[in-house]
Amino acid sequence: MSFLKNADPEIYKSINDEISRQNNLLELIASENFVSVAVLEAMGQVMTNKYAEGYPGKRYYGGCVYVDVAEDLARERAKKLFNAEHVNVQPHSGSQANIAAYFTFAKPGDTVLGMNLDHGGHLTHGSPVNFSGRLFRIVSYGVDKETGYIDMNQVEDITNKEKPRLIITGASAYPREIDYKAFREIADKVGAKLVADIAHPAGLIAAGLIKSPILHCHLVTTTTHKTLRGPRGGMILIGKDEENDMGITTPKGKVKSVGQIVDSNVFPGFQGGPLMHVIAAKAVAFKEALEPAFKDYSIQVIKNAQALAKKLVDLDYNLTSNGTDTHVMLIDLRNKGLTGKKAERALEEAGITVNKNMVPFDDQSPFTTSGIRIGTPALTTRGMQETEMEVIGDLIDQVIMNIGIDSVYKKVRSSIYELCQRFPLYQLPA
Ligand SMILES: Cc1ncc(COP(=O)(O)O)c(C=O)c1O
Known part of the structure; x- marks a missing residue:
């Protein structure tokens, strides 16, 4: 960082102070991790200069041949890691992944069932100050007062009563495994779509240590920077069955796969140019996560x-x-x-x-x-x-x-x- 030291000593100092803070204090925030130096290197490089709106092979800008390599590698590695059929690695964050997921199956005003924030849910699962609570009609489930586990009877009762268009499961502060299969059975009874947000346990799921939602949910969203130990960012995954079986009819009467809808929701729906340096770093982190050491x-x-x-x-x-x-x-x-x-x-x-x-x-x-x-x-x-x-x-x-x-x-x-x-x-x- 010798260039930065001369160019901007104040920012240089703030970065050095942050390195010392991370080195010398105990980091117990559950949503944080320390990425490898390889991931850091992949983030601090010239791909940050590149506009690459669109997807590999179908960009709106020239000169994308090398960033295409990086995005393809990220997608292929993520597919392998999560046993997914289709992956979108462009969401800038977990929240961006979630908004694209909501709009894949629901429209403003539709009813969405999510986990109560006070019981461990995330802002994007229905907070009134977030897009989710502002655009959708939110109903919530929580945990059982005695056991602290998700109250599946409550999930079922609310689903039957409210008939949500979409159920989002997953949490920010819930310590137990989630029974995605049970959620799917409940969703199917009323024809609701099921999204799992695995932002927190993604790394543990990729390592095969806790149950994967991929075959039970219509869509899976995640962050890449928590247990998955990659750069800050988001991702959307679709399991094999969903990709093969589901088609969505657009307002113009065209039938599109869920993957196609997701891709167009991410870009141009909610984002512009992807952060190609971050996508390269995601690819590096996924390679690390595929190794036995992970x-x-x-x-x-x-x-x-x-x-x-x-x-x-x-x-x-x-x-x-x-x-x-x-x-x-x-x-x-x-x-x-x-x-x-x-x-x-x-x-x-x-x-x-x-x-x-x-x-x-x-x-x-x-x-x-x-x-x-x-x-x-x-x-x-x-x-x-x-x-x-x-x-x-x-x-x-x-x-x-x-x-x-x-x-x-x-x-x-x-x-x-x-x-x-x-x-x-x-x-x-x-
Ligand atoms: C369950 C869950 N979903 C989504 C997010 C949002 O991720 P981001 O902060 O990258 O927007 C978080 C972040 O903590 C989360 O815990």
Whole structure:
């Protein structure tokens, strides 16, 4: 980065400070990860200069021969990774993938069933401040108060009553596996289309560790930057059966495949030129995810989450559903007399990065919350294992039980610094 150092020392410094922050603090945000240097390199290169509206072989601009190679590789690798028949790697983000998915099957004003945000759903699953809640009539399902698992009876009852055009399943803060097959059976009874948003567990699904929705859902959307450990971005996948069996009649009376509709929703529907440097980096990340080492990594992500969850339960923390099947857990702090907001701030001061999060049946606002969400993808990338998770559980507890006591924060911070030095991450540029 020697060019940047001279050209823009202020931005250079902010990047270096961010590298130090990532290197020296404990990253427990469940939606974050650390990409490889190969992925970083693929993002910082000249494909950022290229306009490539359209798709490989069918672009609206000349000079696309090499970016076509990158996009084709990304698509082919993603197909292999998820056993998909058709893939669109152009969405700039998970939210962009979701808007394209909604418009594949529904039109503004249609009823859409999504997971209640307070119970773990995402903004794009029906928040009134998001396109989803502003354009569609949203009805929601949640988790069972006793078990913390998705209440499938409620899903069925609401579906039968409201007859949604579309059901979107998937979540941002739900620690358990989702029964896509059961969702599909419910959807089929009323002729609803089913979309699975696997933004969070995509890497675990690609590694074959938790159930895949690909054969049960009409469409699958994802981000590429969470457990999948790629660059920030989105993607849409269609399973074999859907691609072969489904045709959609357009207003002009033409029958199109779901893949064709998805592609035209992404471009020109909701986006212009694709980010070709990011698509190249997606291809690199997918290649990494196809290697056996990615499966080992993903196994460890789950083992670490389960070890940390157990440690926290032993320390008398209330976890939604009492544990996790995945990389994420949700801690209800009400028995500790603490809000999520206070806990997030205290943990950050002590060197542990988490995010405050609503818990099911929360009595606090989304700005305050009663809980925090934590996850293990990033620390597992650093090489940390169950032993470190035990230590981290203790460090979290020391902070939570000593809110406002600077000497405790200082001690925790120095333990974290030592821990991070044992698991080096990125090198600072010379
Ligand atoms: C379930 C789910 N869907 C979609 C998104 C949106 O992704 P992005 O932030 O890339 O728009 C997220 C992000 O956290 C998510 O958790």
